[in-house]
Amino acid sequence: MAKLYTLIKNATVVSMEGSPQAVLEECDILIENDRIKAIGQQISAPTDEETITIDATDCIVTPGFVDGHHHMWQHLLRGLTVDWSLYGYCCHLRSVYGSLYTPDDVYFANYAASLSLLNNGVTTVLDHCHVINSPAHADAAVKGLKDAGIRGTFCYGFYPNPPVPGDMASAANDKFSPVARLEDAARVRQQYFADNEVDNSLITFGVALNEPPLVSREDNVAELDASRKLGARIITVHTSVMPGDIVKGEVIQNFSTAGRMAPDLVFSHGAYMTKDEMQALQQSGAGVVGTPDTELQMGMGYPVVWKALDQGCRACLGLDITSNQGNDFIVQMRLALQTQRARQLDRKVAQLLPRKTADAMRLATLGGAEVMQMESSIGSVTAGKKADLVIFRCDDIDTVPVVDPIGTVVFHASPKNIETVIVNGKIVKRDGKLVGVDWASLSGQVKARSQRLRDDAAKVDMTNAENLFKAAFEKGMEEAPITSF
Numbered sequence: 278m279a280k281l282y283t284l285i286k287n288a289t290v291v292s293m294e295g296s297p298q299a300v301l302e303e304c305d306i307l308i309e310n311d312r313i314k315a316i317g318q319q320i321s322a323p324t325d326e327e328t329i330t331i332d333a334t335d336c337i338v339t340p341g342f343v344d345g346h347h348h349m350w351q352h353l354l355r356g357l358t359v360d361w362s363l364y365g366y367c368c369h370l371r372s373v374y375g376s377l378y379t380p381d382d383v384y385f386a387n388y389a390a391s392l393s394l395l396n397n398g399v400t401t402v403l404d405h406c407h408v409i410n411s412p413a414h415a416d417a418a419v420k421g422l423k424d425a426g427i428r429g430t431f432c433y434g435f436y437p438n439p440p441v442p443g444d445m446a447s448a449a450n451d452k453f454s455p456v457a458r459l460e461d462a463a464r465v466r467q468q469y470f471a472d473n474e475v476d477n478s479l480i481t482f483g484v485a486l487n488e489p490p491l492v493s494r495e496d497n498v499a500e501l502d503a504s505r506k507l508g509a510r511i512i513t514v515h516t517s518v519m520p521g522d523i524v525k526g527e528v529i530q531n532f533s534t535a536g537r538m539a540p541d542l543v544f545s546h547g548a549y550m551t552k553d554e555m556q557a558l559q560q561s562g563a564g565v566v567g568t569p570d571t572e573l574q575m576g577m578g579y580p581v582v583w584k585a586l587d588q589g590c591r592a593c594l595g596l597d598i599t600s601n602q603g604n605d606f607i608v609q610m611r612l613a614l615q616t617q618r619a620r621q622l623d624r625k626v627a628q629l630l631p632r633k634t635a636d637a638m639r640l641a642t643l644g645g646a647e648v649m650q651m652e653s654s655i656g657s658v659t660a661g662k663k664a665d666l667v668i669f670r671c672d673d674i675d676t677v678p679v680v681d682p683i684g685t686v687v688f689h690a691s692p693k694n695i696e697t698v699i700v701n702g703k704i705v706k707r708d709g710k711l712v713g714v715d716w717a718s719l720s721g722q723v724k725a726r727s728q729r730l731r732d733d734a735a736k737v738d739m740t741n742a743e744n745l746f747k748a749a750f751e752k753g754m755e756e757a758p759i760t761s762f
């Protein structure tokens with residue numbers, strides 16, 4: 278079979294290899310099929326093969342961003358929750374909106390969300406999919422991801438949206454019971470992910486567990502064991518989201534006590550982890566994902582990523598809830614970095630800052646690959662790795678002069694500078710536009726489905742759900758100690 282070549286010429290390459298991270302000037306990158314074949318100066322492609330050549334003069338090439346925590350289904354609701362706290366979100370998104378989704382809603386949400394991520398240079402995502410109300414919802418979620426051509430891990434959610442919107446108690450009578458859900462997860466694993474290897478499949482299979490108090494500690498461990506039996510490559514769970522979680526030690530401490538901590542675990546959030554939990558995280562090789570935009574907005578604490586790095590843990594960034602904010606990953610790097618700088622510099626004098634821009638870039642790329650157990654395949658611009666690359670054009674009024682290429686990407690560029698995106702050797706965005714997308718049709722679907730969901734949600738009596746969540750949140754705050762470590 279003929280090989281496909283892409284040759285990127287004369288780029289500034291932020292490889293993310295080494296410490297400090299290497300930046301290569303006037304550099305060429307040769308891609309053969311799905312992998313980076315060679316990196317260096319004056320590289321040429323084989324003359325007898327067809328080659329796509331990209332002139333990357335005045336461009337910076339980085340690895341694709343890796344988003345470690347994202348609820349893709351919420352894409353249809355973007356803008357809805359910009360002024361909501363976690364309490365409001367739990368009431369409405371997880372007790373009403375999730376229940377209203379049809380399988381087709383899930384398909385279009387996952388497809389559009391994936392394309393939006395690619396448009397923003399995010400080439401790999403962990404989809405924490407807690408909208409699986411039936412087997413058809415699971416099929417639709419997988420198809421949406423696969424049709425878009427993004428890389429990632431589909432994490433089958435065990436969360437039962439209440440079949441009667443707004444009535445959390447109705448979940449107990451759902452005919453899609455926990456047993457049926459587990460059987461369906463096994464079906465999905467077999468049907469779509471028979472080969473669950475990162476090197477062979479763009480999308481791989483994982484599981485998103487429930488978080489206490491939605492399940493008991495014992496049931497949480499049982500869910501984890503069942504997920505490993507299914508062959509889930511990654512198992513993700515929300516963790517230590519509120520101050521009250523410090524005294525409860527419900528997830529990491531529970532898994533640690535049960536002897537279940539391992540590198541396949543990805544914990545999202547975790548600002549209120551205890552010292553012991555952080556140590557268990559470090560010793561097991563499990564990862565943690567900070568989601569700066571949503572955490573800062575919704576009362577989930579300061580992003581845990583720096584503390585986690587200091588303790589030698591695997592850490593990365595995620596977008597989480599894009600009904601709050603958009604998919605700009607550059608913003609996540611900046612929020613994580615600047616928030617930490619503000620905290621560390623409070624009433625102190627220092628010429629140089631304690632946290633570096635290159636470290637934020639690493640969290641967004643190689644750090645994400647490490648958390649998702651994919652660092653041998655992606656996360657850096659390295660010969661032999663999969664070709665997941667972002668090309669920033671940096672010759673406009675906002676980016677000239679380029680003094681520090683990593684600084685330009687993190688502090689001066691924006692998604693409008695992302696000219697080309699390559700996933701698995703395939704160009705998915707070229708000349709600033711997504712390739713092969715019928716946007717007129719897709720945008721019509723997104724708008725109509727969003728409107729219907731919002732109209733249906735407006736008819737739901739929220740009294741019970743609001744009282745239930747308010748009591749749970751207030752109890753959590755009451756139990757909260759004054760400070761965390």
Ligand SMILES: [Zn+2]
Pocket residue numbers: 346348405515545597
């Ligand atoms: Zn989440």
